[in-house]
Amino acid sequence: xxxxxxxxxxxxxxxxxxxxxxxxxxxxxxxxxxxxxxxxxxxxxxxxxxxxxxxxxxxxxxxxxxxxxxxxxxxxxxxxxxxxxxxxxxxxxxxxxxxxxxxxxxxxxxxxxxxxxxxxxxxxxxxxxxxxxxxxxxxxxxxxxxxxxxxxxxxxxxxxxxxxxxxxxxxxxxxxxxxxxxxxxxxxxxxxxxxxxxxxxxxxxxxxxxxxxxxxxxxxxxxxxxxxxxxxxxxxxxxxxxxxxxxxxxxxxxxxxxxxxxxxxxxxxxxxxxxxxxxxxxxxxxxxxxxxxxxxxxxxxxxxxxxxxxxxxxxxxxxxxxxxxxxxxxxxxxxxxxxxxxxxxxxxxxxxxxxxxxxxxxxxxxxxxxxxxxxxxxxxxxxxxxxxxxxxxxxxxxxxxxxxxxxxxxxxxxxxxxxxxxxxxxxxxxxxxxxxxxxxxxxxxxxxxxxxxxxxxxxxxxxxxxxxxxxxxxxxxxxxxxxx
Numbered sequence: 001x002x003x004x005x006x007x008x009x010x011x012x013x014x015x016x017x018x019x020x021x022x023x024x025x026x027x028x029x030x031x032x033x034x035x036x037x038x039x040x041x042x043x044x045x046x047x048x049x050x051x052x053x054x055x056x057x058x059x060x061x062x063x064x065x066x067x068x069x070x071x072x073x074x075x076x077x078x079x080x081x082x083x084x085x086x087x088x089x090x091x092x093x094x095x096x097x098x099x100x101x102x103x104x105x106x107x108x109x110x111x112x113x114x115x116x117x118x119x120x121x122x123x124x125x126x127x128x129x130x131x132x133x134x135x136x137x138x139x140x141x142x143x144x145x146x147x148x149x150x151x152x153x154x155x156x157x158x159x160x161x162x163x164x165x166x167x168x169x170x171x172x173x174x175x176x177x178x179x180x181x182x183x184x185x186x187x188x189x190x191x192x193x194x195x196x197x198x199x200x201x202x203x204x205x206x207x208x209x210x211x212x213x214x215x216x217x218x219x220x221x222x223x224x225x226x227x228x229x230x231x232x233x234x235x236x237x238x239x240x241x242x243x244x245x246x247x248x249x250x251x252x253x254x255x256x257x258x259x260x261x262x263x264x265x266x267x268x269x270x271x272x273x274x275x276x277x278x279x280x281x282x283x284x285x286x287x288x289x290x291x292x293x294x295x296x297x298x299x300x301x302x303x304x305x306x307x308x309x310x311x312x313x314x315x316x317x318x319x320x321x322x323x324x325x326x327x328x329x330x331x332x333x334x335x336x337x338x339x340x341x342x343x344x345x346x347x348x349x350x351x352x353x354x355x356x357x358x359x360x361x362x363x364x365x366x367x368x369x370x371x372x373x374x375x376x377x378x379x380x381x382x383x384x385x386x387x388x389x390x391x392x393x394x395x396x397x398x399x400x401x402x403x404x405x406x407x408x409x410x411x412x413x414x415x416x417x418x419x420x421x422x423x424x425x426x427x428x429x430x431x432x433x434x435x436x437x438x439x440x441x442x443x444x445x446x447x448x449x450x451x452x453x454x455x456x457x458x459x460x461x462x463x464x465x466x467x468x469x470x471x472x473x474x475x476x477x478x479x480x481x482x483x484x
Contacts, residue, residue: 028159029220035156036087039080040100042107046077050107053077054114057175058182062119064128069176078107078174082204083153086211093223104204108178115182125187126459134173134180135192137199138253142246144173145203149210157218174203198248205245259288262321262331266295269319273312278302279341282417282469285456293321293332298340298417300473312337340416410473418466422450426479445479459483 042050053076060068081104088097119125177200184193266286274281279301287294295316316322316335323330407426414421429444447470455462467481 023154023157023214024218026159027157027218029157029218031159032157033087033091033220036080036084037096039077040084040103041080042077042103042110047110049075050077050110051114053175054111054179054182055118058115058118058179061128061131061176061179061183062122062124064130066130069130073173073175076175078111078178079152079207081107082174082207083149083156083211086149086153086208087215087220089208090212090215091220091222096223108200111175111178112182112185115179116185117182119183119186125183125453127192130176131180131183134177134199135184135195136252136256137177137195137202137249138256139246139250140253141199141202142206142249145206146210148203149207150214152207153211153214157214174200177203202245202249205242209242255290258290258329258331262286262288262293262335265319265321265331266293266335269316269321270295270297273315276302276304276308279304280472283465288332291333293335295321295335295337296340297337300341300413300417300469303341304339309337309339312339410470413473417469420452420455420462421466422452424449445474445476447479447481448484449481450484 053072056075057069057072060066060072081100084100085097085104088094088100177196180196181193181200184190184196263286270281270284274284274297276299279299282298282300284298285294285296287296313336316337317324320331321335323333414424425448427446427448429446431442431444433440433442447467449463449466451459451462463481463483467479470481471477471479
């Protein structure tokens with residue numbers, strides 16, 4: 001191949017690349033600046049749209065509904081003032097920058113007040129996965145914000161507008177972090193507030209940075225000129241600011257990777273080393289820190305010796321769960337395995353069990369009677385029949401006492417395995433079923449528990465695990481657990 005042919009091919013390829021990747025062609029700086037100025041204010045309808053979108057996003061986080069959260073992000077007007085700040089910095093328009101910052105602060109205040117009021121009033125205050133995902137920003141969120149910012153300003157600078165902006169709003173997710181921050185304020189969980197607000201701050205800063213870079217690259221008309229010396233000074237301080245902002249997210253990302261590695265290794269360790277003859281592993285609790293992590297194992301059955309616990313603590317080293325001397329980036333410095341079993345040395349005396357049963361006997365009876373009455377009201381019209389059913393139910397409930405079920409021993413085990421349980425009671429319920437014209441009455445054992453609002457894991461998972469344990473403990477697979 002001749003030299004002229006190679007040169008021609010290179011030139012053709014370069015022209016194709018420029019034509020394909022060029023963003024200057026088709027840009028409209030004047031119209032873009034005007035449009036951004038128009039979108040950055042929150043007055044009248046804009047403020048109400050923001051409030052409604054915040055409420056929708058809060059409901060979505062509350063209900064753990066991704067679709068609802070996406071819908072809220074689509075109608076959110078928060079991108080406007082952020083793009084305006086980046087544009088104003090790029091064209092040296094101080095007045096526009098002041099207005100944009102003011103409007104962004106107004107939007108943030110409105111969003112926080114709205115979401116805080118919502119989460120304060122709503123009875124559903126569980127931390128769903130969608131909400132928790134906004135409490136620990138990482139370096140990945142920085143990349144998303146930068147790429148989203150590039151997409152947003154490039155799309156906004158076109159003469160022919162595209163549908164990219166809604167996608168950018170979804171990708172950068174400005175709305176959910178503010179709602180999560182409101183959740184933290186409403187529930188006094190300030191680590192949620194700071195984590196979520198930091199995520200919003202990251203998104204805002206790096207969308208602004210992306211906008212500034214594109215505005216400079218597209219050579220938007222500058223409103224006022226700054227001498228080169230001042231410009232370099234501003235660039236230096238801006239670079240320092242960006243580094244300070246990005247640093248915590250990098251640290252969080254590193255910690256997240258280490259925690260994930262630790263939990264994977266811990267699960268493998270538990271699966272391969274914690275099955276003992278005569279003992280059953282009921283549940284486990286893994287707590288990670290970069291210095292001392294713990295693996296708590298809760299057993300019932302035959303007593304496991306201290307020697308076995310020492311063995312497990314030595315065994316974790318082979319899974320990388322304890323740092324070696326030459327390990328510069330360990331998952332954690334040390335991991336301690338602790339075995340928990342009910343034993344004779346427990347300080348949970350028999351009086352606790354009696355008080356626990358007496359405390360809720362009345363409430364349980366009332367709840368059961370009300371439930372039975374409601375279910376049978378439609379099928380039993382005769383007043384005397386209703387009275388007989390209720391009397392029979394009371395009689396059967398009164399037969400349940402501490403002598404028929406080992407309440408004291410169960411209470412001791414319960415304090416060790418499920419310390420979150422405030423109180424519990426076990427009773428038999430009479431269940432009525434119609435088979436043809438005949439009314440069939442069956443006994444159904446029920447374990448009623450009272451739990452706090454905050455649990456170490458999802459409420460449904462916690463209750464399911466408790467139900468499995470009580471069934472094994474009482475050797476009765478028909479017993480159900482109900483929360484009161």
